Amino acid sequence: MLPKKIPAQEPARQEGNEFFKGYLSMDRSHSPMDAGTILKKYETIVYYILITLFAIIVACSLGELIYILYEALFVNSPLLLENSELLGIFGYFLLVLIGVELLATVVAYINEKVIHVEVVIMIAIIAIARSVILLDTVNTEPLDMFGIAAIILALCAGYFFLKKGGLSRQE
Numbered sequence: 043m044l045p046k047k048i049p050a051q052e053p054a055r056q057e058g059n060e061f062f063k064g065y066l067s068m069d070r071s072h073s074p075m076d077a078g079t080i081l082k083k084y085e086t087i088v089y090y091i092l093i094t095l096f097a098i099i100v101a102c103s104l105g106e107l108i109y110i111l112y113e114a115l116f117v118n119s120p121l122l123l124e125n126s127e128l129l130g131i132f133g134y135f136l137l138v139l140i141g142v143e144l145l146a147t148v149v150a151y152i153n154e155k156v157i158h159v160e161v162v163i164m165i166a167i168i169a170i171a172r173s174v175i176l177l178d179t180v181n182t183e184p185l186d187m188f189g190i191a192a193i194i195l196a197l198c199a200g201y202f203f204l205k206k207g208g209l210s211r212q213e
Contacts (some may be wrong), residue, residue: 089152096148100141107134129175135174140165162202170194 076134114127123131143165151157170193 086152089148092153093148094144095114096141100138100145103134103138103141107131108136110134133172133176134170137176139167141171143168160201160204163197163204167194167197167201170197 057181111131114123114131115121118127143161147158147161147165170190174190174194177187179187
């Protein structure tokens with residue numbers, strides 16, 4: 043035979059200040075001053091400041107590119123560009139393009155909370171292409187050229203495997 047259940051006694055309620063009763067029974071996991079919430083708000087503020095500063099840098103770089111192009115085409119020697127001027131303009135153009143891509147990557151990270159590896163590898167390929175375009179082959183050591191070639195091969199292989207593996211989009 044099973045023992046008889048004894049009814050549980052209700053704890054004695056203490057009468058007191060209503061504020062403390064509400065505070066002690068409150069679920070604090072959704073409190074507006076939660077540390078995680080504060081950290082997320084701080085992180086968002088930092089991201090927006092970074093985006094604003096980056097947009098200013100890209101806009102100033104674009105303005106400088108336009109000025110350099112205007113100077114090279116119309117002021118110094120009308121409609122004639124030397125090889126060094128042309129390479130400098132291409133290098134600056136690619137620098138502005140890298141800035142725009144990095145800005146788009148930061149914005150995509152804020153919106154989707156995902157880093158797009160494909161875009162990051164493409165930015166790295168553009169950056170190394172810029173350095174190859176601006177490379178002075180006369181004064182560059184052969185070992186440096188082999189290093190740049192290894193970086194290009196590694197980036198291209200990474201991009202190839204990323205595309206072949208279908209990992210460019212996370213679902």
